[in-house]
Amino acid sequence: MALTTSLDDLSVLLVEPxxxxxxxxSRMLENQGVRxxxxxxxxxxxxxxxxxxxxxxxxxxxxxxxxxxxxxLVTAMRRDPLLESVPFILVSSETRPxxxxxxxxxxxxxIVPKPxxxxxxxxxxxxxxxxxxxxxxxxxxxxxxxxxxxxxxxLASRKHMRRLLSELGIERIIEAExxxxxxxxxxxxxxxxxxxxxxMPEMDGRELTEHIRTQSWQNTVPILMVTSEQNxxxxxxxxxxxxxxxxxxxxxxxxxxxxxxxxxxxx
Numbered sequence: 001m002a003l004t005t006s007l008d009d010l011s012v013l014l015v016e017p018x019x020x021x022x023x024x025x026s027r028m029l030e031n032q033g034v035r036x037x038x039x040x041x042x043x044x045x046x047x048x049x050x051x052x053x054x055x056x057x058x059x060x061x062x063x064x065x066x067x068x069x070x071x072x073l074v075t076a077m078r079r080d081p082l083l084e085s086v087p088f089i090l091v092s093s094e095t096r097p098x099x100x101x102x103x104x105x106x107x108x109x110x111i112v113p114k115p116x117x118x119x120x121x122x123x124x125x126x127x128x129x130x131x132x133x134x135x136x137x138x139x140x141x142x143x144x145x146x147x148x149x150x151x152x153x154x155l156a157s158r159k160h161m162r163r164l165l166s167e168l169g170i171e172r173i174i175e176a177e178x179x180x181x182x183x184x185x186x187x188x189x190x191x192x193x194x195x196x197x198x199x200m201p202e203m204d205g206r207e208l209t210e211h212i213r214t215q216s217w218q219n220t221v222p223i224l225m226v227t228s229e230q231n232x233x234x235x236x237x238x239x240x241x242x243x244x245x246x247x248x249x250x251x252x253x254x255x256x257x258x259x260x261x262x263x264x265x266x267x
Contacts, residue, residue: 016061043068043073050083071099148192150165153197179202213242247259
């Protein structure tokens with residue numbers, strides 16, 4: 001898909017069992033300039049539609065579907081090589097972290113709280129479109145030389161981040177499943193940027209940050225933390241430990257690119 005400056009060329013698959021809600025969202029999408037909208041009522045129909053040559057769509061789904069949850073739908077999509085990078089917008093009034101965590105960890109996802117305004121939907125659509133478009137605001141030659149250590153216990157999150165980094169021209173990436181593995185890799189590999197989650201087994205993101213800043217020979221390397229953690233006290237401790245920038249999960253592609261650019265420019 002070419003660079004999106006409007007939403008006219010965006011194709012949306014709306015997964016909504018309520019015909020009244022589907023009509024309401026469809027009207028909102030039309031008001032935002034979206035002309036290609038398909039509606040299905042359950043997850044199975046959504047997966048079948050996406051497999052019929054329409055994997056470049058943006059999916060907008062309710063959380064509660066007749067067959068499975070919307071979180072299960074996005075999990076199934078992320079396990080499918082053809083659908084793993086399809087942008088997914090969840091519309092839900094749910095706020096419990098244990099329910100929303102699969103969305104936060106799966107990548108290329110945006111959560112729109114219900115009830116929502118057209119402006120909120122528009123922002124989500126532009127963020128989704130950003131996932132489908134290559135960036136133009138970074139020096140790709142510089143990015144190609146960048147060496148990145150990516151630390152996250154979620155395979156889905158690592159795969160999604162790797163896709164975003166590849167779009168930036170970054171291919172020199174090593175991965176760790178937790179802070180302890182990251183420490184071992186840092187002893188043997190020189191890196192230009194560390195991107196880490198917060199909640200991980202063995203050694204979490206705060207502990208990893210503290211180790212890098214106080215014990216690693218690479219103690220000045222920029223550290224970008226991408227996390228679904230909401231506890232203000234824990235996040236404040238992470239900031240004190242010395243992270244260069246922080247970003248919430250789920251995150252927008254454009255936002256993560258700006259954070260990477262900013263972290264590198266300050267190093």
